[in-house]
Amino acid sequence: MGGLKVIFKKELSDHFTSYRFLIIFSLIWMVSLLITYMVGTSIRDELSGVTKPKYVFLLLFMSSGGFFSFIQFVAFFGPLIGVILGFDLINREKNEGTLSRVLAQPIYRDAVINGKFLAGVVTISIMMTSIVLVISGLGLKVVGVVPGIDEILRIVIYLVISIVYISFWLGIAILFSILFRSVTTSALASLAAWIFFTFFVPLGAGIAAKSFVPPGEADKTEIILKQLSIQRSVSLISPVSLYSEASSTIIDPTKKTTRAYVLMGPFEKLSIERFSGPLPISQSLLIVIPYIISIVAITTICFAVSYTVFLRQEIRSL
Amino acid sequence: MSVAVIETQNLTKQYGPQKAVDNVTFNVYEGEIFGLLGPNGAGKTTIILMLLGLTEPTSGRARVLGVDPTRDAIKVKGMIGYMPENVGFYNDMNAIQSLKFIGELNGIPKDILQERIESALKTVGLDQDAKKKIGAYSRGMRQRLAIAELLIKEPKVAFLDEPTLGLDPDATSRVIELIETLRKEKNMTIVLCSHYLEMVQKLCNRVAIMIKGKMVAQGEIEKLAREKFGIGQEEYTLEEIYMRYFMEA
Numbered sequence: 001m002g003g004l005k006v007i008f009k010k011e012l013s014d015h016f017t018s019y020r021f022l023i024i025f026s027l028i029w030m031v032s033l034l035i036t037y038m039v040g041t042s043i044r045d046e047l048s049g050v051t052k053p054k055y056v057f058l059l060l061f062m063s064s065g066g067f068f069s070f071i072q073f074v075a076f077f078g079p080l081i082g083v084i085l086g087f088d089l090i091n092r093e094k095n096e097g098t099l100s101r102v103l104a105q106p107i108y109r110d111a112v113i114n115g116k117f118l119a120g121v122v123t124i125s126i127m128m129t130s131i132v133l134v135i136s137g138l139g140l141k142v143v144g145v146v147p148g149i150d151e152i153l154r155i156v157i158y159l160v161i162s163i164v165y166i167s168f169w170l171g172i173a174i175l176f177s178i179l180f181r182s183v184t185t186s187a188l189a190s191l192a193a194w195i196f197f198t199f200f201v202p203l204g205a206g207i208a209a210k211s212f213v214p215p216g217e218a219d220k221t222e223i224i225l226k227q228l229s230i231q232r233s234v235s236l237i238s239p240v241s242l243y244s245e246a247s248s249t250i251i252d253p254t255k256k257t258t259r260a261y262v263l264m265g266p267f268e269k270l271s272i273e274r275f276s277g278p279l280p281i282s283q284s285l286l287i288v289i290p291y292i293i294s295i296v297a298i299t300t301i302c303f304a305v306s307y308t309v310f311l312r313q314e315i316r317s318l
Numbered sequence: 319m320s321v322a323v324i325e326t327q328n329l330t331k332q333y334g335p336q337k338a339v340d341n342v343t344f345n346v347y348e349g350e351i352f353g354l355l356g357p358n359g360a361g362k363t364t365i366i367l368m369l370l371g372l373t374e375p376t377s378g379r380a381r382v383l384g385v386d387p388t389r390d391a392i393k394v395k396g397m398i399g400y401m402p403e404n405v406g407f408y409n410d411m412n413a414i415q416s417l418k419f420i421g422e423l424n425g426i427p428k429d430i431l432q433e434r435i436e437s438a439l440k441t442v443g444l445d446q447d448a449k450k451k452i453g454a455y456s457r458g459m460r461q462r463l464a465i466a467e468l469l470i471k472e473p474k475v476a477f478l479d480e481p482t483l484g485l486d487p488d489a490t491s492r493v494i495e496l497i498e499t500l501r502k503e504k505n506m507t508i509v510l511c512s513h514y515l516e517m518v519q520k521l522c523n524r525v526a527i528m529i530k531g532k533m534v535a536q537g538e539i540e541k542l543a544r545e546k547f548g549i550g551q552e553e554y555t556l557e558e559i560y561m562r563y564f565m566e567a
Contacts, residue, residue, distance in 0.1 A: 314333075
C-alpha cells in the first residue's frame with residue numbers, strides 16, 4: 001500500500017508539472033470557454049424578453065451554438081486527453097531504466113501500474129471537474145439562470161460518465177505503452193485506435209448494414225429500417241458511440257430514448273408518448289445505465305489486460 | 319568461518335531453449351566483496367535478478383540473508399540494494415527528491431530519511447549539487463547518486479552491476495573509494511559485476527567466472543592463479559587468469 005501511495009503521489013505531481021498537461025489543459029479550457037460563451041450568448045439573445053424555460057441551463061452543454069456542443073467536443077477530443085496522459089507511462093520508464101530501479105525497491109509490481117492508472121484518473125477527474133465548473137460559472141453569468149437540483153445531478157452524472165470514458169482511453173494508451181517498447185509506436189497505436197473507433201466504426205457500420213440488407217425492390221421503408229437498426233448495433237461497439245448516446249441522453253431531459261424514433265416498435269412509441277414533458281432524472285438514468293455499464297466494463301477490461309500483461313512481463317524486458 | 323549471506327544451489331534460468339544460467343552454485347560470505355566476472359551475456363545480471371526476486375529461477379534454489387527471494391521478494395528487496403548497469407533516474411528531479419522518493423518506497427520514516435539523505439550526499443560528494451536537476455548530472459555524478467541511494471537504504475547486501483562503466487579515471491577512482499567505504503564503514507556485503515578487472519582485483523579477494531551461463535571457476539584469486547599458472551600472486555593479473563579461463567571455455 002505504501003508503494004502505491006508513493007508512486008501515485010509522484011505520478012500526480014509529474015502530470016501537473018508536465019508541459020504536455022499544461023498545453024492540453026489550456027487548449028481544452030480555451031475551447032470550452034469559447035463554446036460556452038457562444039452558446040450562452042445565443043441562448044441569452046433568443047430568450048430575451050420571454051420566460052426562460054426549464055432546463056435551459058443544460059443547453060450550455062448540449063447546444064452547438066454554430067460550432068459544436070461541449071458534449072460533442074468531449075466525445076471527439078476527450079480520447080486525446082487520455083492518450084496524451086498515458087501513451088508513454090510505462091515504455092518511457094523502461095527505456096530510461098527507471099522502472100527496473102523502482103521495481104528493485106520493496107514494492108509489489110502492481111503498485112506501479114495501479115499508481116500510474118489512479119494518478120491518471122485523478123488528473124482527468126480534476127481536469128474535467130474544473131472545466132465543467134468553469135462552464136457552469138460562465139453560463140450562470142451569461143445566461144443568468146441558476147440550475148435546479150435536477151440539472152446539477154444530470155451534470156454530475158454526465159461528469160462521471162465523461163471521466164470513465166476518458167479513463168478508458170487512458171487504459172488503452174497504457175496498454176500500448178506496455179506492449180510496445182518504442183514511445184512513438186505506442187503513441188501511433190493509441191491514435192490509430194482513436195481513429196478506428198471515431199471514424200472507421202461508424203463508416204464500417206454503414207457498410208455492414210448495406211451488405212447484410214442489400215437494397216432491393218421490396219418494401220423500401222422496411223429495408224431502410226433494417227439497415228438503420230444494423231448500423232446502430234454495429235456502431236455501438238465503439239466507445240465513442242456509447243459515450244455520445246449516454247451523455248446526450250442524460251444531459252437532455254427531453255430525449256426519451258437513445259434510439260431514433262423511426263427504429264421504435266409500435267409499443268415503444270406508445271410508451272414514449274405517455275411522457276409528454278421532460279423525463280425525470282431517474283428515468284433518464286434507467287435509459288443510459290446499460291451504456292454506462294458498458295463503458296465501465298470496457299475500461300475495466302482494458303485495465304485488466306494492461307495489468308495482466310505488465311505483471312507477466314519478464315523483468316529482463318523492463 | 320564467516321556466515322554465508324547468499325547461497326545458491328544449482329540455480330538455472332532458461333529462456334525458451336536457451337539456458338541463461340546453468341546449474342550455478344556459489345556462496346557469498348558476510349562482509350566480503352565478491353566479484354562476478356564474465357563476458358556480456360554470460361548470465362551475471364540474470365543471477366542478480368534471481369537473487370533480487372525480480373525473476374524466478376527455472377530450477378535450483380537461492381537464499382539471500384536466509385530468505386528465499388522467489389517466495390518473499392519484498393522482504394529480500396527490503397534488505398538488499400541494487401545498482402543496475404544503466405542506472406535510470408528521473409531527470410526532472412534533483413538529488414534530494416530522488417533520494418526521498420527511494421526512501422519513501424522503502425518506508426523509511428521522514429525524520430530518519432532526512433538525516434540519511436544529508437549524510438549520504440556528503441559521503442558521495444554531491445552535497446553542493448543536491449538541488450541541481452539530475453538531467454544536468456555527469457555520468458560519474460549519477461553513479462555516485464546511485465551509491466547514495468544504497469547508503470540511505472543501508473542494506474546488508476549490495477549488488478553493483480558495472481558501477482564504473484563509462485566513467486573517466488577520476489570518477490572511477492572515486493567510485494572505487496566509495497565501494498570500499500560501503501564495506502568498511504557500513505559493513506556491507508557486496509557482489510560486484512564488472513569488466514574492469516583491475517578494479518575487481520583491487521577490491522575482491524574471491525571471484526567467480528561465468529561463461530555462457532556456466533560458472534567455470536570460483537574462489538580466491540590466489541587459488542585460481544595457482545590452478546591455472548601454478549605461480550604466486552605477485553606474478554599474475556586477474557585479466558590473465560580470466561583470459562585463460564575464457565580461451566579454454
